[in-house]
Amino acid sequence: MTHKERVIRALNHEETDRPPFQATFTPEFADRLRKEFHLPPLFSEPHHREWYGYDLERLTGQDALQVGAGWVTNYYLKPEPYTDEWGVEWKIDPYQTPFGEGHYTNIARNPLRDDDEAAMAYKAPDPTRPELYRNAERLVKEFGAEYYIIGRVHCTIFESAWALRGLDTLMMDFYLNPDLANHLLDETARYHKEACCQLVRRGVNMIWLGDDMGAQSSLLIDPELWRTYFKPRMADIIRTIKDINPNVKVAYHTDGCNYDIIPDLIEIGLDVLNPIQTECMDPEVLAEKYGEQLCFFGGIAVQSTLPQGTPEDIAREYEWLKNSIGKGGGWICAPTHHVQLDTPIENFFALLNTIGIEDMRP
Amino acid sequence: MEELLARIAECVEVGKISKATPYPPTMKGMDGAEELTLQALDAGIAPSDILTRGLIAGMEKIGVKFKNNQVFVPQVLMSAKAMSIAMKHLKQFFNDGSVQRRGQFIIGTVEGDLHDIGKNLVAMMVEGNGYEVIDLGVDVKTEQFIDAVKAHPGAYVGMSALLTTTMVNMEQINAALKQEFPHIVTFIGGAPVTQEFAQKIGADYYTDGPQELVEILNRISA
Numbered sequence: 001m002t003h004k005e006r007v008i009r010a011l012n013h014e015e016t017d018r019p020p021f022q023a024t025f026t027p028e029f030a031d032r033l034r035k036e037f038h039l040p041p042l043f044s045e046p047h048h049r050e051w052y053g054y055d056l057e058r059l060t061g062q063d064a065l066q067v068g069a070g071w072v073t074n075y076y077l078k079p080e081p082y083t084d085e086w087g088v089e090w091k092i093d094p095y096q097t098p099f100g101e102g103h104y105t106n107i108a109r110n111p112l113r114d115d116d117e118a119a120m121a122y123k124a125p126d127p128t129r130p131e132l133y134r135n136a137e138r139l140v141k142e143f144g145a146e147y148y149i150i151g152r153v154h155c156t157i158f159e160s161a162w163a164l165r166g167l168d169t170l171m172m173d174f175y176l177n178p179d180l181a182n183h184l185l186d187e188t189a190r191y192h193k194e195a196c197c198q199l200v201r202r203g204v205n206m207i208w209l210g211d212d213m214g215a216q217s218s219l220l221i222d223p224e225l226w227r228t229y230f231k232p233r234m235a236d237i238i239r240t241i242k243d244i245n246p247n248v249k250v251a252y253h254t255d256g257c258n259y260d261i262i263p264d265l266i267e268i269g270l271d272v273l274n275p276i277q278t279e280c281m282d283p284e285v286l287a288e289k290y291g292e293q294l295c296f297f298g299g300i301a302v303q304s305t306l307p308q309g310t311p312e313d314i315a316r317e318y319e320w321l322k323n324s325i326g327k328g329g330g331w332i333c334a335p336t337h338h339v340q341l342d343t344p345i346e347n348f349f350a351l352l353n354t355i356g357i358e359d360m361r362p
Numbered sequence: 363m364e365e366l367l368a369r370i371a372e373c374v375e376v377g378k379i380s381k382a383t384p385y386p387p388t389m390k391g392m393d394g395a396e397e398l399t400l401q402a403l404d405a406g407i408a409p410s411d412i413l414t415r416g417l418i419a420g421m422e423k424i425g426v427k428f429k430n431n432q433v434f435v436p437q438v439l440m441s442a443k444a445m446s447i448a449m450k451h452l453k454q455f456f457n458d459g460s461v462q463r464r465g466q467f468i469i470g471t472v473e474g475d476l477h478d479i480g481k482n483l484v485a486m487m488v489e490g491n492g493y494e495v496i497d498l499g500v501d502v503k504t505e506q507f508i509d510a511v512k513a514h515p516g517a518y519v520g521m522s523a524l525l526t527t528t529m530v531n532m533e534q535i536n537a538a539l540k541q542e543f544p545h546i547v548t549f550i551g552g553a554p555v556t557q558e559f560a561q562k563i564g565a566d567y568y569t570d571g572p573q574e575l576v577e578i579l580n581r582i583s584a
Binding site: 093094095096097102104106107167168171172174175176215216217218219220221222225279302303304307308340341342 | 377379383384385386431433434435436437439440443473474475476479482501525526527528530531553554570
């Protein structure tokens with residue numbers, strides 16, 4: 001069975017020899033992994049904006065390879081403070097772990113925060129530039145026969161809009177200035193819909209949309225607000241993708257607790273839900289209620305088990321997931337976010353071992 | 363007087379900021395927290411009553427609803443905005459001492475961490491419940507917390523983190539605060555933070571939401 005077949009079968013709710021696996025890494029964790037495989041250090045960011053090759057992904061037994069497009073690829077853009085082409089200002093924030101120093105890039109300034117006029121006049125960049133999709137072309141060409149290819153278009157509507165406007169300001173715009181909110185969401189949705197189309201036409205097997213809508217124990221915003229502002233725009237994007245190629249699967253990343261909108265997501269044609277943070281949603285409940293209509297992607301907790309647990313904890317969590325959201329197929333096993341630098345390397349390999357992936361370290 | 367205070371509380375609870383703001387649609391064109399606060403002052407109602415029986419009463423209600431997942435972050439932001447508009451008109455009474463705060467609360471997201479939704483919500487709810495909040499922002503280092511406590515003796519300190527890679531910094535900050543100010547009361551919170559972690563690092567309180575924190579503050583500062 002090729003890696004690609006394993007993913008396709010799982011997403012058709014069929015049992016496979018093992019669940020398909022996918023993972024992304026923060027740049028410094030990626031370098032620790034490279035060392036394990038005796039590979040030279042190389043800066044790489046988890047959205048695969050640039051071509052870094054896919055050595056680490058293949059050596060860690062991953063079945064799906066991903067390439068990013070859209071505003072999200074502005075994370076980890078430069079080692080020093082920068083302004084991205086949308087106008088969002090970024091800064092570099094170092095942090096310490098037992099395994100060395102890491103760096104996050106974080107938004108330093110939302111350019112439209114205090115300027116309603118500029119916000120109303122805002123235009124997103126041009127999403128049709130071919131150079132934005134060169135890596136996707138190459139990935140499909142070089143690895144598309146053997147691997148399942150995911151086009152990642154995170155921060156699809158909400159997060160890119162609030163990067164521009166500020167989260168708190170945009171949240172109040174929903175009530176105080178609906179025209180402005182609608183304009184910004186139209187701009188971000190339009191850009192990313194086009195990015196999805198470009199990726200689908202280049203042959204990716206899955207579009208992975210994303211906007212964090214969940215807090216730890218509830219949705220961030222009122223479900224009715226989500227239905228007003230986000231559901232129609234997401235429905236339009238999913239419909240457009242499926243019109244171009246009905247076989248392309250659509251996944252959606254939303255951190256946190258999202259029970260309130262899952263039936264809506266199924267209604268608008270979503271195939272796969274990610275990342276299934278078990279700190280926030282119960283995989284047994286998800287499997288019971290939605291297991292027939294949805295596939296699940298994620299589940300291995302980067303907020304607790306992977307960095308802080310023992311190999312036994314990881315094995316226990318894996319079994320729990322495999323017997324709930326993974327029962328009878330329908331699950332891509334993956335960490336719930338980029339593997340973080342505070343993760344002991346042996347915990348990561350314990351995960352691979354538990355899944356049944358060969359340890360390919362020399 | 364009771365009716366006016368009840369209406370102020372309602373405006374804060376539902377996020378009716380002023381007459382001009384369109385939200386909520388059912389109150390379009392009606393007076394908001396700002397106008398009603400001015401009317402209450404004109405009617406001679408004590409500013410401390412406006413604060414506690416109007417504004418704080420409204421924030422308490424939204425806090426309980428938020429805790430019970432009946433309302434979400436945007437509604438809390440609207441309530442906080444309604445309260446802060448009204449507070450502008452009460453500011454002089456804080457300055458001249460005719461209205462007292464319940465205490466001071468220093469808050470920040472710890473070093474290395476830029477996540478501020480949770481921290482801001484806590485700050486708003488604590489302020490909304492009558493405390494002075496000293497918000498140090500995000501990526502706050504040990505020395506900044508210490509300097510803030512020196513400038514505000516007797517203040518409580520709250521630390522927030524969303525990441526497992528940064529919550530560990532709470533341990534060092536907490537230890538430094540406890541060494542410098544043995545009687546200080548510290549709070550920690552954020553998605554990966556737990557009661558066990560609070561005990562391990564010697565922080566006084568862990569809460570998983572702003573309302574619980576406010577309830578503890580009200581109890582220990584009473």
